[in-house]
Structure formats: structure tokens, C-alpha cells
Amino acid sequence: MQTMRWYRTVRSRRKMNKRPLCMAAVCWAVLLWLLGQAGISFFTYAPPVLPLQASASGARVTGIVYRVDCYSYSTNLYLKKTNLILNSKKYPIDRIKVTVKNEKTPEKIKPGCEVLVKGDLQEIPLPSNPGQFHERAYYYPRKIKWYQEASGVEVTEPEKDKFLCVQAKLKERLKKGIYSTVSEKKAGILEAMLLGDKGNIGTENKFLFQLMGCSHILAVSGTHLSVIGGLLFGFLRKIRIPYKTAGGMTVLSMGFYGSLTGNGAAILRAVIMFAVSVGAFWTKRTYDFLSAAALSAILLLLESPLYLYDSSFLLSFGAILGLGSVFPVLFSEKAGEKRGESRKEKLCRGIAAGLQLGISVWLVLLPVVMYFFYEIPVWGIFINLLILPTAGILLTFGLLGCLLGMVFPLFGRIVMLPAAGILEIYLDTGKLAAYIPGALWITGQPKLWKCAGYYVLLSLGLFWKCKKERQKRKCEKDRKRREELVLWGMLTGACLLLLIRLPGSGVIVTFLDVGQGDCACIQTDAHSGYLIDGGSSTVSGVGTYRILPFLKASGIRKIKGIFVSHMDEDHVNGILELLESIEKRKTSLRVERIFLSACRETEEKRRELERVGKAAGCEILYAEKGTCIKDKSVVLECLSPSGKYRGDWESNEASQVWRVQSRGFSILFTGDVQERGEKGLLGETGKCQVLKVAHHGSKNSTPEEFLKEVKPEAAVLSCGEENQYGHPHRELLERLEKYAGQIYNTAEVGAVGMEVGKGKIKIFCYRERES
Structure with a gap:
């Protein structure tokens, strides 16, 4: 019923032809983008500058703590109103995220206190x-630079910001209220939903919600x-508080709650839009849904222009655009409420309306989701039919149970039962979705021109539909059908433009930056390829946070083979992470085969990889000199180790040493080969255009006689910045x-990509592209 009332309101507002605020928001966004393209540092991700050319090494900084995140071994402190102390004087600088080991963290640190921090600024x-997480794109809009x-950390004033101190104490009591009413597993989810703290959700639960397409909840x-504002406003009106006073109190309460939970872009948007609706009533003006959203966008971008590139900002306003613009145009004739309907008819109409709302929102958000996350939850629209009607119930009983749990835990548990039951249904639905084939479909990151083309086609389709409606002439059924076919044909064309990845003109080889380690990907077509190694001794979670995101961003759904040169951690731990994710159904990526080599020194590690690989559904094969794989125009040939030396070296x-040939070019992958292994390669490699230098640039590998034979035109080193070995x-x-x-x-240059075409190899460095 709420959805239908909202729909009727939006439909009546469609008669408003003039929305100057919407046009102003679009112009403001375009202007900010142009200023960023012009290279003006305030509108880009340019690094911050310290005052008076101060040194970042051993800096002494004061600031007010406004957020504290505690983990197993360390604590993150977020500081605002920060000052760099230089020669006993204070110089304002941007906000800081401080990482301190738990044993060095003072117990008195709480939001609202002022601290003095000593340590290197970075x-x-x-x-x-x-595909790697863009840290600046996340932190810069939030003024953290x-x-x-x-x-060392020292508390200089325990209660510098009284407001933050009050918030922290209230938040701590609310957390206790949650944990006293439900199990720890569900309490972590409710803590994220109600208080904005995601540290205790758990990776498995987070993945289940992602799988269902409802991570936003x-x-x-x-x-x-x-929901919370509506409950409060309804309660205030029930106790006969005047409308204007109730509206003002609700706006203030929502602002306080938003501040308590982090003041994210979506929260600020909701507060501003609700405030505008109350203001419209006070001034006896018409409240327009899209104009209020446009005003909130302008204000947010005024406060922080880099929100323009922030995924949460784009998702929040994209959803509003889908509800306010796409839904009324596409489904205006079908969503109206009818009198005399039976319960069955009302249920069917409600389900249809839910699907229509979901389709409308997804039509706007599809490019955003693909660009930032590289995959889409295929069944998300349908699962949200369960989520959307019950989310309000969950939040209502969750909040009431939390408040009661602070004082009367027993009553809190009773009130929390509906919320706990709904959460259990959500988790069971997510576990079921994990077993549905293709629940998460890897799409790859679309090019920006594709996203632009998609929105052009979507806008043209909506404009065409509106133009036909404005003609106000009677149409026969077949004419209406033709109009529907044209509209949905344009929308289908937009989706195909975005989703279809045509095979490239050549093979793409990418040497990933994994710190002190090795990983290379050979992409042979639009959605599949090979991996050579995958590990790091300096980057934690390298498989989860670097290798897998790269594969998703590249649109790779299937790895035809993983070649493990040898079993050292810096070549294999990321592969183990990938295989474990596949086994636990945390990704739709599939690995067909793993190529290993025997070595007595690393027998135990090889058995572990073999076990995990089989559990992930991989075929385990052993490679030696002479092993050859042909895949279209690509030939992969193993040059070492020789069979007679298996296990002895x-x-x-x-x-393992592999020579990859395509279109007359050769690339040589040498792992960490040295000494006897390199001597065995002499006379075998021939000239190669590209050499992946062995052993991260160690002086004990790649001797002069070897280089004389290979004569590479380009050499690639894979090592960590300022690593302990001094490589290269x-x-x-x-x-x-x-x-x-x-x-x-x-x-130095980040990932090194090579596109092997006809007669040439095109080389590009990712970090140079980003900067």
C-alpha cells in the first residue's frame, strides 16, 4: 500500500514540466567533472601537500578522534581538525586515518578525545x-587524505568534543542492547544495519547479502x-504533537542519527530530502521528489566535489532517479490501484509493482554496479521482492528491541524475535542462492564510453515513450504493441551494448603488481585465460584483494589453467585463496586445471595445493619439459624442469619455465629459476621479445650468457616496493x-599490460594511466 501511495504521488508530479533544480544539479556535476579534467587539484585525486615543505617522516600530529575501529592486532583512529606540529606551531592539514598496534593503544581513546600521534605520514x-580497490576514491570524498x-599515541584532552563523546556513549549502550537480545552472529549484522559499524558482520554473511543483491541493507x-523517521513522526503525531513541531523534531532526530552512524552520502541525502518535505509543508509549497533529490546532490557536491566519483553517492542517487523518472514512464499505465480487488489480485499486483520498481532501479544502476563491482547478482531483483517488504519490519523491531535491551534485556529479546526471524530467513535465502548456477555473473568493468552510450539509449527510450503519451491520440492494439516493442528494443540494445564484451584483436598479457611476489595473466579471449603463479610475501590477502578483482574487472569467468612455477609462498598463497573462494562458492570464477611440478623440498605444500584444487573442482596435472598447450593463436610450451630431474632439485x-608464443612474438616466464635450472635452458629458449625476469630481480639469477641468448626487447621485474631483499x-x-x-x-609502474597484435606488442603501465 505504501508503494502504491508513493506511486500516485509521483505520477501526479510528472505533470510538473519545470524542474530547475534538476537541471542545476546536472550542470553542477558537469562543471565539477570538467574542472577535474582540467587538472585542478581540488577536484582530482592529487596528493595533499604538507605546509612549509615539512617532512612526513616522524610527524607529530594532533586531532580529534571521531571514529574508532578495533581489530585483532591493531586499531584504526580517524582524526578531524588535525594539525601538524612544527617548531612548536600548529599547521592545519587534512583528516588522517591512523593505524596503531593494540598494545600501543591507550585505553582512554574514545570518539571526542583529542590525541597527539607520532609516526610517519603516508x-x-x-x-x-x-580492479584493485581505489583507496583515494573512497577516502578523499570523506576528507581523509x-x-x-x-x-605512539597520547590522549591530550579526554573530552575535547562533547557532542562526539555523548554520541560515543550512546552508541556503546545501543551496541550492548543489541548483543543482549540476539546471538553474536546476528548481532553483528544488526550492528551494521542500525549503527553503521560493519566490523562484526563476518565475511560469509557479507558475501551472502552481496549474492542476494541487497548489500545496501x-x-x-x-x-x-x-523507516526510522516515519516511525518517529507517526509516534509524535499519535501523541498529538503539532505537525510542524513533529516534522522539525523528526528532522533533528534524523540528523543526529545520521551523525551517529557516520554521515554517509545516502544518509545525508535522506536527511536533506526529509527536511525539504517538512519545509515544503511549513511554507505551503508543493514537495517534488526529484527536485529535493537534486538539491541534496548539489549540497553534497558543494561540501565534497569528489563525491561525484563515489560509488555510494552514485548508487544512492541512481536509485532515486530510477524510482522518480524511469518507473513512472515505463509502468504508469499498469501500477494503478483498483477498487474491488480480491486479496489474490492485490497480492499479484503488489508482486508486479515490486518487480517493476526493481527493474526501474536496476535500469539506472546497472552500469554503476558493473563499473565498480565487475559482477551482478542475477537473481537480485527477485530476491529483493522478499527483502523490500520485510526490511521495514526488521528495522522497526530491531531498533525497538535494541532500545529495550539497554534497560530490560528480557523484553528486548521478546521484541527482537521478529527481527531475528527475518534475519534467519535472509541468511537461509542467501545460502540457497549460493547453489543456484550463475547467481553472481562476472561482467567485467565496462568502458566509460559504453556506460555513456547505455544512458543515451535509455534516455532516448524514455523520451520516446513520453512523447508518444503526450500525443494523446487513440491507438489500436497493434500500434500500442509496436510502440512497446520499440521501447523495449531500445532498452535491450542498451543492455547488450553494456554487457557484451567482444574478443580483442590479440592476446593480452598482464603482469600484476602483487608486491614481493609473482602473478601474470594471459587472456586469450573475452572471458577466459591462464594464470602463471599468484602469491605475495608482502601483500596480505593478495588473492582476494588483487588477483580476483583483476580477473573480475577483465571479465574473466574461467581460468583454463594455472601454472605454478614452484611452491614458495610468494608464488602460491594467492592461488590458494582463489581456490578456497571457489570451493566455498564465494565467486562464480572457475578454474579448470592446475599444472604442478614435483619437488622434494616443498612436498607438503604441493599436497595441500593439490587437495584444495580438487575440492574446487580442478584437474591436477604435472608439467615438465615438452608439455605443450595450444589455444587458438597461443602456444604455451614448458621448457623446464626436465623429467629426469623431477623432484631432485x-x-x-x-x-617451471614457460614460453608463450602468439603471432610471431615470444614471452618467457622464468619463475625463480636459477643455477642448474638456468643452465638447462641454454640453447632451448631462443630469442624472446619479452622476458619475465627470474627471482624478482635477484643478482643470483638471469646471468649474462642467458641474456645473450634471449636478447629481450622488454624485461619485466615483479617485486615489492622497498622490499627487505633489496630486489632488484x-x-x-x-x-x-x-x-x-x-x-x-x-x-614503480604498477601492473604492466601487453597487447600482442599483428606485428607489434603494445605495452602500457597501469599506475601511469591512473595518475
Whole structure:
């Protein structure tokens, strides 16, 4: 019923032809984008500058703590009103995210206190691989522009900001109310839904909600504020508080709640829109849904222009655009409420309206979801038919149970029962969805021109439909059918433009930046390829946070083969993470085969990888000299180790060595091969255009006689920035400068991509593209 009332309101507002605020919001967004393209630092991700050329090393900073995140080994402090202390003077700088080990964290640290932090300031890094999380894109809109590894933290004033102190105490009591009424597993989810703290959700629960296409419910958003604001406003009116006073009190309460839960873009939008609706009533003006959203967008972008590129901002306003613009145009003739309907007819109409709302929102959000997350939950629209009607009930009973749990835990548990039951249904639905084939469909990251083309086609289709309606002439059924076919044909064309990835003109080889480790991907067509190694000794979670996001962003759904050069951690731990994710159905990526080599030194690790690979549905094969794989125009040939040496050599010298040939070009992958392994390669490799340098640039690998034979035109080094081994060694670099052409180091330029075409190899460096 609420949906239908909302629909009638929106439908009546469609008669408003003039929405100057909407046009102003569009012009303002375009202007901000142009200023960013012009390179003006305030509108870009340019790194911050310290005052008076102060040193970032050993900096002393004061600031007010406004958020504290505690983890197993460390604590993150978020500081505002920060000042750099230099020669006993204070100089204002941007907000800081401080990381301090738990044993060095003072017990008195709470939001609202002022602290003095000592430690090195660090620029927030740009991503170094396609698909990698863009830290600056997340933190810069929130005014956080520095990281600081704290060597010491001192509380200088325990209650500097009284408002934050009150909020922190209230939040702590609310948390206790939640944990006293439900199990710890469900309490972590409710803590995220009601208070905005996601640290205790658990990775499995987070994935289940992602699978259902309703991750938004885990963050405090406009939906939450609408429910909570509606409850409060209804209660105030029930106790006969005048409408204007009740509206003002609700706006203030929503603002306080938004501040309590983090003041995200969606929260601020909801607060502003509700305030506008109350203001419209006070001034006896018409409230327009889209104009209020446009005003909130203008205000948010005025406060922080980089929200223009923030996924939460785009998703929030995209959903509003779908509800306010797409839904009334596409389904205006079908969603009206009828009198004398039976319960069955009302139920069917409600389900149809839910689907129509879901389709409308997804038509707007599809490019945004694909661009930022590289995959879409296929069944999300249908599962949201369960989520949307019950979310209000869950939030209502969850909040009431939390409030009662603070004082009367027993009554809180009773009131919390409906919320706990709904949460259980959500989790069971997510577990069921995990077993549906293709529940998460990897789409890849679309090009920006494709996103633009999609929105052009969508806008043309909606404009065409509106124009036909304005003609106000009677149409025969077949004419109406033709109009529907044209409209949905344009929408289908827009989706196909976005979703279809045509195969490239050549093979794409990418050497990923995984820190001190190795990983390369050979993409042979639009949705499949091969991996050579995948691990790191300096980047934690390298498989989850670097390799898998790269594969998704590249649109790779199937790995035809993983070649494990040898079993050292910096070559294999990321592969183990991938296989475990596949086994637990946390990704729709599939791996067909894993190619191993025997080595007595690493027998135990090889058995572990073999076990995990089989559990993930992979075929386990063993590669040796002479193993050859042909895939269209690509030939992969194993040059080492020789069969007669299997298992006898040390791990590094027994590394697999692969020569990849395509269209007359050769790329040589050498793992960590050295000594006997390299001697065995002499006379086998021939000239190769590209050499993946062995052992991260160690001086003990890649000798002069080897380089004389390979004669590479380009050499790629994979090592970590300022790694403890000093890779790449100066001696090795001197040999490369003598015998190789271009030299690329992933620690300096990020991922190195190579597109093998007809007669040439096109090379690009990801970090240079991003900067």
C-alpha cells in the first residue's frame, strides 16, 4: 500500500514540466567533472601537500578522534581538525586515518578525545592493478587524505568534543542492547544495519547479502532513515504533537542519527530530502521528489566535489532517479490501484509493482554496479521482492528491541524475535542462492564510453515513450504493441551494448603488481585465460584483494589453467585463496586445471595445493619439459624442469619455465629459476621479445650468457616496493641495461599490460594511466 501511495504521488508530479533544480544539479556535476579534467587539484585525486615543505617522516600530529575501529592486532583512529606540529606551531592539514598496534593503544581513546600521534605520514596510494580497490576514491570524498603508522599515541584532552563523546556513549549502550537480545552472529549484522559499524558482520554473511543483491541493507542508508523517521513522526503525531513541531523534531532526530552512524552520502541525502518535505509543508509549497533529490546532490557536491566519483553517492542517487523518472514512464499505465480487488489480485499486483520498481532501479544502476563491482547478482531483483517488504519490519523491531535491551534485556529479546526471524530467513535465502548456477555473473568493468552510450539509449527510450503519451491520440492494439516493442528494443540494445564484451584483436598479457611476489595473466579471449603463479610475501590477502578483482574487472569467468612455477609462498598463497573462494562458492570464477611440478623440498605444500584444487573442482596435472598447450593463436610450451630431474632439485632451480608464443612474438616466464635450472635452458629458449625476469630481480639469477641468448626487447621485474631483499639488485639491473631494451618494474609502474597484435606488442603501465 505504501508503494502504491508513493506511486500516485509521483505520477501526479510528472505533470510538473519545470524542474530547475534538476537541471542545476546536472550542470553542477558537469562543471565539477570538467574542472577535474582540467587538472585542478581540488577536484582530482592529487596528493595533499604538507605546509612549509615539512617532512612526513616522524610527524607529530594532533586531532580529534571521531571514529574508532578495533581489530585483532591493531586499531584504526580517524582524526578531524588535525594539525601538524612544527617548531612548536600548529599547521592545519587534512583528516588522517591512523593505524596503531593494540598494545600501543591507550585505553582512554574514545570518539571526542583529542590525541597527539607520532609516526610517519603516508600518501594514500593509487591502485596499481585493474580492479584493485581505489583507496583515494573512497577516502578523499570523506576528507581523509593521509595515512599514519603510529609509533605512539597520547590522549591530550579526554573530552575535547562533547557532542562526539555523548554520541560515543550512546552508541556503546545501543551496541550492548543489541548483543543482549540476539546471538553474536546476528548481532553483528544488526550492528551494521542500525549503527553503521560493519566490523562484526563476518565475511560469509557479507558475501551472502552481496549474492542476494541487497548489500545496501547492511549499511545505514536512506531506507533506514525513512523507516526510522516515519516511525518517529507517526509516534509524535499519535501523541498529538503539532505537525510542524513533529516534522522539525523528526528532522533533528534524523540528523543526529545520521551523525551517529557516520554521515554517509545516502544518509545525508535522506536527511536533506526529509527536511525539504517538512519545509515544503511549513511554507505551503508543493514537495517534488526529484527536485529535493537534486538539491541534496548539489549540497553534497558543494561540501565534497569528489563525491561525484563515489560509488555510494552514485548508487544512492541512481536509485532515486530510477524510482522518480524511469518507473513512472515505463509502468504508469499498469501500477494503478483498483477498487474491488480480491486479496489474490492485490497480492499479484503488489508482486508486479515490486518487480517493476526493481527493474526501474536496476535500469539506472546497472552500469554503476558493473563499473565498480565487475559482477551482478542475477537473481537480485527477485530476491529483493522478499527483502523490500520485510526490511521495514526488521528495522522497526530491531531498533525497538535494541532500545529495550539497554534497560530490560528480557523484553528486548521478546521484541527482537521478529527481527531475528527475518534475519534467519535472509541468511537461509542467501545460502540457497549460493547453489543456484550463475547467481553472481562476472561482467567485467565496462568502458566509460559504453556506460555513456547505455544512458543515451535509455534516455532516448524514455523520451520516446513520453512523447508518444503526450500525443494523446487513440491507438489500436497493434500500434500500442509496436510502440512497446520499440521501447523495449531500445532498452535491450542498451543492455547488450553494456554487457557484451567482444574478443580483442590479440592476446593480452598482464603482469600484476602483487608486491614481493609473482602473478601474470594471459587472456586469450573475452572471458577466459591462464594464470602463471599468484602469491605475495608482502601483500596480505593478495588473492582476494588483487588477483580476483583483476580477473573480475577483465571479465574473466574461467581460468583454463594455472601454472605454478614452484611452491614458495610468494608464488602460491594467492592461488590458494582463489581456490578456497571457489570451493566455498564465494565467486562464480572457475578454474579448470592446475599444472604442478614435483619437488622434494616443498612436498607438503604441493599436497595441500593439490587437495584444495580438487575440492574446487580442478584437474591436477604435472608439467615438465615438452608439455605443450595450444589455444587458438597461443602456444604455451614448458621448457623446464626436465623429467629426469623431477623432484631432485632445490625449489627455485626446479621452477617451471614457460614460453608463450602468439603471432610471431615470444614471452618467457622464468619463475625463480636459477643455477642448474638456468643452465638447462641454454640453447632451448631462443630469442624472446619479452622476458619475465627470474627471482624478482635477484643478482643470483638471469646471468649474462642467458641474456645473450634471449636478447629481450622488454624485461619485466615483479617485486615489492622497498622490499627487505633489496630486489632488484644493482648487478642484475646493469646486466639488463646492457642486453635488454625497455625495463619495467611493477613496484614503480604498477601492473604492466601487453597487447600482442599483428606485428607489434603494445605495452602500457597501469599506475601511469591512473595518475
